[in-house]
Amino acid sequence: MAVVSVSIESIAAGGDGVGRKEGLVVFVPRTAPGDLATAQISGRGHFARGSLRSIVTPSPVRIDPPCPYYTRDKCGGCQLQHMTYDSQLAAKQTIIRDSFQRIGKRSINPPEIERSPKEWRYRTKLTLAIRRRGARWIAGLHPYDDPVRVFPLTDCPITDRRVVAAWREVMDADAYFPDAKELRGSVRITSGGPTLVMMGGQSWAARDQFSAAVPSVSAVWWEPADDKPRRLLYDKRADRTPSASFAQVNAEMAEILGRYLLERARDLGPRTAVDAYAGAGQTASLLSEAGVAVTAIELDPEASEWSSSILRLPSRAVQGRVEDVLPSVLPADLVILNPPRAGVDARVTETLEANASHVRGLIYVSCNPATLARDVSRLPSYGIEAVRAFDMFPQTAHVETVCELRPLTGAFAA
Numbered sequence: 001m002a003v004v005s006v007s008i009e010s011i012a013a014g015g016d017g018v019g020r021k022e023g024l025v026v027f028v029p030r031t032a033p034g035d036l037a038t039a040q041i042s043g044r045g046h047f048a049r050g051s052l053r054s055i056v057t058p059s060p061v062r063i064d065p066p067c068p069y070y071t072r073d074k075c076g077g078c079q080l081q082h083m084t085y086d087s088q089l090a091a092k093q094t095i096i097r098d099s100f101q102r103i104g105k106r107s108i109n110p111p112e113i114e115r116s117p118k119e120w121r122y123r124t125k126l127t128l129a130i131r132r133r134g135a136r137w138i139a140g141l142h143p144y145d146d147p148v149r150v151f152p153l154t155d156c157p158i159t160d161r162r163v164v165a166a167w168r169e170v171m172d173a174d175a176y177f178p179d180a181k182e183l184r185g186s187v188r189i190t191s192g193g194p195t196l197v198m199m200g201g202q203s204w205a206a207r208d209q210f211s212a213a214v215p216s217v218s219a220v221w222w223e224p225a226d227d228k229p230r231r232l233l234y235d236k237r238a239d240r241t242p243s244a245s246f247a248q249v250n251a252e253m254a255e256i257l258g259r260y261l262l263e264r265a266r267d268l269g270p271r272t273a274v275d276a277y278a279g280a281g282q283t284a285s286l287l288s289e290a291g292v293a294v295t296a297i298e299l300d301p302e303a304s305e306w307s308s309s310i311l312r313l314p315s316r317a318v319q320g321r322v323e324d325v326l327p328s329v330l331p332a333d334l335v336i337l338n339p340p341r342a343g344v345d346a347r348v349t350e351t352l353e354a355n356a357s358h359v360r361g362l363i364y365v366s367c368n369p370a371t372l373a374r375d376v377s378r379l380p381s382y383g384i385e386a387v388r389a390f391d392m393f394p395q396t397a398h399v400e401t402v403c404e405l406r407p408l409t410g411a412f413a414a
Contacts, residue, residue, distance in 0.1 A: 008033055011083075024048050034061060038053040039053055061083050062083065063083065073141075073151040088394065096108075096110070099373040100369075114256055117256075121159065124163065126159045132180075139152065191241075195235075195237075196219070197230075198223070245300045257392070284315065299321055323351075330359075353378070353379060
């Protein structure tokens with residue numbers, strides 16, 4: 001271990017500041033481009049991980065983070081609160097460009113990025129780790145440098161106050177939690193009120209008492225340990241959208257992204273489309289209403305069932321893994337991919353490569369520039385038509401990217 005002085009040049013994909021010291025690339029959390037910092041480093045070869053000791057000369061873009069957990073507890077939920085919002089956006093543009101060049105072997109300019117309508121209080125969902133401490137429980141997050149420890153959280157400035165209020169009600173009912181040493185919970189705001197997914201435990205004998213103790217929570221699901229099926233305990237909402245399934249956490253930004261996605265899709269003039277990782281089918285439904293025959297592929301049974309109920313014939317929903325289903329539903333004029341952070345299975349890109357001559361356009365929506373770039377590198381038969389970024393997650397290093405690709409050869413090539 002050594003203490004070095006390092007000038008921070010940029011922000012890495014995970015949010016660390018990046019500098020160089022005598023040929024060594026140093027990654028230092030909580031630093032900003034333009035900082036001169038001292039850091040205690042350890043590492044091998046050409047890379048080192050640093051622990052920030054002091055800011056010798058602060059960057060012009062450095063600010064005081066408003067969240068006390070960010071500094072006091074080293075909260076790992078946010079990575080960029082110490083930077084101005086404009087500098088966060090610039091960092092994310094560079095992260096996307098560098099990912100395409102370094103991982104995808106494709107050269108692009110830093111993409112245009114849409115600002116979030118809200119920089120704070122935008123999250124409509126908050127997932128917390130729950131740990132037993134004596135007779136009571138705490139709910140919180142992990143420090144960025146300790147993925148095991150959990151510190152208690154009573155507020156989160158990037159999260160909607162209604163979510164925070166629901167979490168307080170949930171924790172006041174901790175006497176009725178499932179039988180376990182540790183749990184996870186996820187509260188989400190829907191049009192019908194807050195909903196909860198409780199994860200963990202083998203049994204939940206007091207679930208009826210718990211439900212009675214959280215009157216403002218409109219629906220509760222339980223996911224027992226050992227990968228047992230998710231159970232709906234109750235749902236009092238009139239609009240029973242699948243709240244336990246994936247949905248974007250920044251509703252206003254998601255609406256902006258959705259409009260852009262539909263605009264780009266409609267510009268292709270497709271008669272047929274595949275919406276892969278379709279979730280509850282919102283995009284597929286809008287395309288279906290526009291007269292496109294859509295096949296919506298989704299693994300989550302509840303989301304797929306909902307999607308099936310809102311699609312217009314001849315559109316349909318297929319429940320299953322995209323890599324298993326996609327070969328049987330192609331060719332299609334348009335393919336939309338919106339996978340989780342891990343990106344798509346290699347079989348998905350192999351199938352798209354095999355069908356490149358029959359696809360008019362491919363739109364890939366990603367929350368992880370690294371896996372997006374990797375997957376694009378597996379699609380050599382497609383050229384990049386456009387890349388646009390959407391700041392779905394202010395104060396964090398995460399960013400949503402929409403990459404549109406067109407086949408280089410075949411019937412629909414430009």
